[in-house]
Amino acid sequence: MMGLPLSKIPPWLASPKxxxxxxxxxxxxxxLVGTSMHHTPAKPEYAAGLPSDALTVxxxxxxANWTSAKPGKQNLLxxxxxxxxxxxxxxxxDSGAIYGEIVGLAAGTSDQMPVVLGAGTYALRCWPxxxxxxxxxxxxxxxxxxxxxxxxxxxxxxxxxxEDLTAPVKAYQAYVEGGLAQLKPLVQKLQTDIAAGDLDAxxxxxxxxxxxxxxxxxxxxxxxxxxxxxxxxxxxxxxGVGDSGxxxxxxxEYGLWHGQSAAQLAGPAGDLVASVDKLxxxxxxxxxxPLQLGLRTxxxxxxxxxxxxxxxxxxxxxTTLATVEANIDGTQSLLGILRPVLTPRDPDLPRIDAALxxxxxxxxxxxxxxxxxxxxxxxxxxxxxxxNSAAGGAVELLAPVATIxxxxxxxx
Amino acid sequence: xxxxxxxxSLLRAAGIGGVAAAATxxxxxxxxxxxxxxxxxVSAAAAAAPSFHGPHQAAVLRSAAPATIMxxxxxxxxxxxxxxxxxxxxSARAAFLTSGGLPDQAGVSGPPTDSGTLGPEVVxxxxxxxxxVGSSLFDDRFGLAARKPNGLFPxxxxxxxxxxxxxxxxxxxxxxxxxxxxxxLHALRDIMRSVRGAAQIRWRIDGxxxxxxxxxxxxxHFGFMDGTANPxxxxxxxxxxxxxxxxxxNPAWTxxxxxxxxxxxxxxTEFWDRVSLGEQxxxxxxxxxxxxxxxGHAETDAPDYSNDPTGETIPLTSHIRLxxxxxxxxxxxxxxxxxxxxxxxxxxxxxxxxxxxxxxxxQDVRRQFETVQNRLSGEPLDDYIxxxxxxxxxxxxxxxxxxxxxxxxxLA
Numbered sequence: 001m002m003g004l005p006l007s008k009i010p011p012w013l014a015s016p017k018x019x020x021x022x023x024x025x026x027x028x029x030x031x032l033v034g035t036s037m038h039h040t041p042a043k044p045e046y047a048a049g050l051p052s053d054a055l056t057v058x059x060x061x062x063x064a065n066w067t068s069a070k071p072g073k074q075n076l077l078x079x080x081x082x083x084x085x086x087x088x089x090x091x092x093x094d095s096g097a098i099y100g101e102i103v104g105l106a107a108g109t110s111d112q113m114p115v116v117l118g119a120g121t122y123a124l125r126c127w128p129x130x131x132x133x134x135x136x137x138x139x140x141x142x143x144x145x146x147x148x149x150x151x152x153x154x155x156x157x158x159x160x161x162x163e164d165l166t167a168p169v170k171a172y173q174a175y176v177e178g179g180l181a182q183l184k185p186l187v188q189k190l191q192t193d194i195a196a197g198d199l200d201a202x203x204x205x206x207x208x209x210x211x212x213x214x215x216x217x218x219x220x221x222x223x224x225x226x227x228x229x230x231x232x233x234x235x236x237x238x239x240g241v242g243d244s245g246x247x248x249x250x251x252x253e254y255g256l257w258h259g260q261s262a263a264q265l266a267g268p269a270g271d272l273v274a275s276v277d278k279l280x281x282x283x284x285x286x287x288x289x290p291l292q293l294g295l296r297t298x299x300x301x302x303x304x305x306x307x308x309x310x311x312x313x314x315x316x317x318x319t320t321l322a323t324v325e326a327n328i329d330g331t332q333s334l335l336g337i338l339r340p341v342l343t344p345r346d347p348d349l350p351r352i353d354a355a356l357x358x359x360x361x362x363x364x365x366x367x368x369x370x371x372x373x374x375x376x377x378x379x380x381x382x383x384x385x386x387x388n389s390a391a392g393g394a395v396e397l398l399a400p401v402a403t404i405x406x407x408x409x410x411x412x
Numbered sequence: 413x414x415x416x417x418x419x420x421s422l423l424r425a426a427g428i429g430g431v432a433a434a435a436t437x438x439x440x441x442x443x444x445x446x447x448x449x450x451x452x453x454v455s456a457a458a459a460a461a462p463s464f465h466g467p468h469q470a471a472v473l474r475s476a477a478p479a480t481i482m483x484x485x486x487x488x489x490x491x492x493x494x495x496x497x498x499x500x501x502x503s504a505r506a507a508f509l510t511s512g513g514l515p516d517q518a519g520v521s522g523p524p525t526d527s528g529t530l531g532p533e534v535v536x537x538x539x540x541x542x543x544x545v546g547s548s549l550f551d552d553r554f555g556l557a558a559r560k561p562n563g564l565f566p567x568x569x570x571x572x573x574x575x576x577x578x579x580x581x582x583x584x585x586x587x588x589x590x591x592x593x594x595x596x597l598h599a600l601r602d603i604m605r606s607v608r609g610a611a612q613i614r615w616r617i618d619g620x621x622x623x624x625x626x627x628x629x630x631x632x633h634f635g636f637m638d639g640t641a642n643p644x645x646x647x648x649x650x651x652x653x654x655x656x657x658x659x660x661x662n663p664a665w666t667x668x669x670x671x672x673x674x675x676x677x678x679x680x681t682e683f684w685d686r687v688s689l690g691e692q693x694x695x696x697x698x699x700x701x702x703x704x705x706x707x708g709h710a711e712t713d714a715p716d717y718s719n720d721p722t723g724e725t726i727p728l729t730s731h732i733r734l735x736x737x738x739x740x741x742x743x744x745x746x747x748x749x750x751x752x753x754x755x756x757x758x759x760x761x762x763x764x765x766x767x768x769x770x771x772x773x774x775q776d777v778r779r780q781f782e783t784v785q786n787r788l789s790g791e792p793l794d795d796y797i798x799x800x801x802x803x804x805x806x807x808x809x810x811x812x813x814x815x816x817x818x819x820x821x822x823l824a
Contacts, residue, residue: 100520151515
C-alpha cells in the first residue's frame with residue numbers, strides 16, 4: 001500500500017538535503033505529507049522531537065542522507081520520519097550480510113544503532129510494515145580506525161529466512177517424534193517394575209528413561225504443561241516434595257531413593273506413562289516456530305547449567321551427570337540439524353563442537369563400568385570447577401546460535 | 413523452569429535504548445587519603461587516571477579504592493596455550509575497561525557484547541584490574557614448576573585461624589577496584605564472560621572503603637582508623653626495599669611484581685560493641701575518635717615508644733605496637749596495606765558477618781607479612797576477630813604496552 005515508486009516523488013522532496021533540512025521542522029512536513037502529497041494521515045505530533053542530525057528513513061527513503069562514514073566504533077542515529085513502523089538494517093549491499101538492526105522503529109521515533117565499521121561497503125536497508133524493502137545509497141568506508149574509535153569490526157551475518165529453516169524444523173519434529181517413540185517403552189518398563197514391586201529394577205530403569213526424555217530438548221518450557229507433568233521440579237509447589245501436584249520423573253525419583261513403597265509410586269508411574277503418551281500424540285500436530293530451533297539449541301544447556309549442575313534437580317538418584325550427558329546429546333542433535341544454516345554464518349562452529357566434546361568427556365569420566373554415575377556432591381572441587389567451566393564455555397558459544405538463526409528480512 | 417516468553421524482545425530492550433553516550437567523567441567521589449604522607453601525590457595520580465600499561469600494576473601504589481571485588485580463580489584451561497590465551501584475554505579486557513569507551517558490537521552475530529550496566533559507553537571510573545598468581549599454578553598442568561619463585565607458597569594456618577579451604581588459595585588472584593560498585597561489578601561480568609571455559613571463580617568477596625569520618629584515614633568496622641602508618645608510596649627507594657620483588661632473589665620474570673597476602677578476617681562486632689572504650693583503645697593503641705596514638709594528639713603523630721618502655725601509655729600488647737614497633741630492626745618487615753571492609757549478611761546464629769579484607773603488598777612474605785603476623789600472635793584483639801580465608805599470591809609485573817600481556821615473561 002505504502003511505498004510510492006521513487007519516480008513519483010517530487011524531485012525537491014527526494015533530495016537528501018531537503019529531507020534533512022525538513023526534519024528540523026518535521027511537524028510541518030508531516031502536515032504537508034499527510035494532506036497534500038500522499039493522502040495518508042498526518043504524522044503524529046511527537047515527530048517534532050526528532051533529532052536533526054539523524055539519518056532519516058521512511059517508506060521510500062532509507063538513509064539517503066548517509067553519504068560518508070568514518071571507520072570504527074560509533075552509534076548511527078536513525079530517525080523514522082515516515083508514518084509507518086519500519087525495521088532498519090545495516091547491510092553489505094553486495095552480499096546482503098547484516099551488520100546491525102533496529103527492530104520496529106516506530107514513526108516519529110529515533111534510535112541508535114551501535115556498530116563498529118571496518119573497511120567495506122555499507123548501506124541501510126529499511127523494511128516498513130506492509131511495504132517492500134528499500135535500500136539506501138552505498139557508503140564506502142576505507143582505512144581502519146585508530147585510538148578510542150578502534151575496535152573489532154562488527155561481523156556481518158547473512159540473513160536466515162523462514163524457508164531456510166523449513167527443512168531443519170521438519171528434521172527437529174522427526175527427531176522429537178522418534179525420541180518420544182523410544183521413550184514410551186522405557187516409561188512403560190518403569191511402570192511395570194513398580195507394579196511388580198521390583199524397586200531395584202525401577203531404580204535401574206529410571207535412569208535411561210529419564211535420559212531419553214532429557215535428550216529431546218524439553219528445556220525452558222518447550223513442551224509446555226506436559227513438560228512440567230513429565231519432568232517438573234517440586235521447588236514451586238507449596239507442599240514441596242510432598243505436594244499432591246508433584247509428579248513425573250522427579251516425583252518417582254524422590255520416592256525410589258527415599259524408601260517409598262511400590263504402592264506409593266504406582267500412581268505417579270501411571271501418570272508419567274499417560275503424560276508421555278499424550279505428548280507423543282499431541283506433539284506431531286504442534287506448530288513449531290522456526291525461531292524456536294536456535295533458542296532450543298542454546299537453552300538445553302542453559303537449563304542444564306541452572307538446574308542440573310547446581311544440583312537443584314537431583315531428587316536422590318545422584319544421576320545429574322547422566323542428565324547432562326543426555327542434554328549434550330540433545331544439543332548436538334539440534335546443532336546437527338541447524339548445521340547447514342550455521343556453517344556459512346557462525347565462524348565459531350568448530351569451537352562449539354570442541355566445547356561440547358570437552359564437556360562430554362568430563363561428564364563421561366564420571367560414568368562408571370557398573371553403569372553408575374558419580375553424584376555431584378562426590379566430585380572434587382577441581383572436578384566440579386572443570387565441569388562448570390566447560391559447560392559455561394559451551395553456553396557462551398551457543399548463545400549466538402539463537403541470535404544468528406532468528407529469521408530476518410523475511411515476512412513470509 | 414521459566415517460560416521463554418519475550419526473550420527476544422528482552423534482549424533487544426537491553427541492546428537498544430539510551431541517548432547519545434555522553435562521555436562521563438568519573439567523579440573521584442571520596443577523597444582517597446589513606447596514606448596521609450602521600451595523599452596529595454596519590455590524588456594527583458588518580459585525577460590523571462592511572463594508565464593500565466606500565467612496569468607495575470597500577471593498583472599496588474594507589475590507595476584502596478572505594479569499591480573492590482577480590483576473587484580467587486582456578487584455571488580450567490588445560491595447557492600452556494590455554495593459560496596464555498587466558499592471560500591475553502584478561503589483559504585485553506583490562507586495557508579496555510580501565511580506559512572506558514564504546515564497547516565492541518556483535519550486531520546480529522550474537523547477544524550484546526556488553527552488559528550495558530554502565531550505559532551505552534563504558535566509564536573508566538578509576539578502575540584497576542590486578543592479577544596475581546598463586547603457588548598452585550606452578551604444578552604440572554602448564555609446565556611452570558621450574559619457574560616457581562621460592563617466595564611463593566601456600567598460606568599456612570596461623571594461631572587463631574579458622575580457615576575454610578573453599579575460601580582459601582587459588583591459581584590466580586584478581587582484584588577489581590574502582591570508585592563505584594557498579595563499575596567493579598560491570599568489570600567482573602565482562603572479564604568472567606570473556607574467560608568462560610578457561611577459569612572458574614574459587615571464592616569471591618566484595619569490599620568497600622568508607623569515607624573519612626570526619627577526616628583522615630577511613631575507619632574499620634571497629635570504629636578505628638585502619639592503615640594510618642603505611643610506607644610512603646612516593647618514595648621509590650622505600651618501594652624498592654619494601655614492595656617490589658627483589659630481582660636478586662627471584663626469577664627474572666617476576667621483575668616489577670609484588671607479593672600479595674590476602675586475609676579474610678571476620679570481625680565479631682556484637683562482642684566488640686560490648687567492650688569498654690578504654691579496653692578497645694588499649695587493644696589498638698590508638699584513640700578511637702581521633703585516631704591518635706595514645707601517646708599523641710593527632711592521627712599522624714608517630715607513637716612514642718622510647719619514652720614508654722613498659723607500655724604504660726601504649727600497651728606492649730597493643731596492635732600498633734606489635735605490628736610496627738618502629739625500630740630499625742623491624743623496619744624491613746613493614747608492609748603496604750590495602751585493606752577493605754566487607755559486609756555480607758548474617759551467620760547461622762543471626763550475628764552480622766562483617767569484617768576486613770586484609771591485603772598487603774610486600775617484597776617478601778616471610779620477612780614481612782608473616783613476621784608481623786607472628787608478632788601479633790596472641791594479641792588481645794585476637795578474641796574479637798576470626799580469620800577464615802585468603803591466600804598468598806604474586807601480583808604479576810605490569811603490562812608494558814598494548815602488545816604485551818599479563819605474565820608474558822612467565823610464559824615466554
